[in-house]
Amino acid sequence: MIIVDLLSIILRLAEMAFAAIVAGINGHYLHTLRHVDSRQLWRFIFTEAVAGLSILLAIVWLIPFSGSFIHWPADFVISVAWFVAFGLLVDWLDDNCGYIFDWGGISLDGTVSCTRWKTTIAFSFLSALCWLASTILGIYWVHRRRRTARVDGAYRRRRWYRSRI
Structure with a gap:
C-alpha cells in the first residue's frame, strides 16, 4: 500500500x-x-473559488493517513467543478485566440493575453484530471480495504465512530 500512499501524495x-x-x-x-x-x-469568480477550495483541500488531505482516501466523493465533486470551470473558460475564449488546443505562436514574454488564458485552461483541465485520478485511487483503496477486512468468510464492518482497538 506504500505505492498508493506515494501516488496519493x-x-x-x-x-x-x-x-x-x-x-x-x-x-x-x-x-x-x-x-x-x-x-x-x-465565470472567473467561480474558477477562482474552485481554485481556492482545491488548494485548501489539497493541503489538508496531503497528510498521508488512511483517512485521506475516504474523501473520494469530495474529490469527485471537485473534479466536476474543475471540468465545469474548464468548460466555462473554453466557452469564454470562443475562438478569440484561435483554436483552443492550438499551441503554436505562444510566447513566454507574458505580453500576450491569449498565452495566459490558454495556460489557465490547460491547468484547469490538468487539475480536473488529477482530482479524478484521486477519486479513482480513493475508490480503489476503499474497495481493496473492504476485501481484506474479511473475518471467517464474512465481512466485518467497523462503525465509523469506533476505533480499531
Missing part, C-alpha cells in the same frame, strides 16, 4: 500546484478588472 501536490497556477493567473485578471460589474466576471 504526488497527486495532491500536483492538484495544489495546478490550482495555485490557475488562482494566480485568474486572480491577476480579476484584480485588473476590479471595477467591472461582477455579473460579467462570474
Whole structure:
C-alpha cells in the first residue's frame, strides 16, 4: 500500500500546484478588472473559488493517513467543478485566440493575453484530471480495504465512530 500512499501524495501536490497556477493567473485578471460589474466576471469568480477550495483541500488531505482516501466523493465533486470551470473558460475564449488546443505562436514574454488564458485552461483541465485520478485511487483503496477486512468468510464492518482497538 506504500505505492498508493506515494501516488496519493504526488497527486495532491500536483492538484495544489495546478490550482495555485490557475488562482494566480485568474486572480491577476480579476484584480485588473476590479471595477467591472461582477455579473460579467462570474465565470472567473467561480474558477477562482474552485481554485481556492482545491488548494485548501489539497493541503489538508496531503497528510498521508488512511483517512485521506475516504474523501473520494469530495474529490469527485471537485473534479466536476474543475471540468465545469474548464468548460466555462473554453466557452469564454470562443475562438478569440484561435483554436483552443492550438499551441503554436505562444510566447513566454507574458505580453500576450491569449498565452495566459490558454495556460489557465490547460491547468484547469490538468487539475480536473488529477482530482479524478484521486477519486479513482480513493475508490480503489476503499474497495481493496473492504476485501481484506474479511473475518471467517464474512465481512466485518467497523462503525465509523469506533476505533480499531
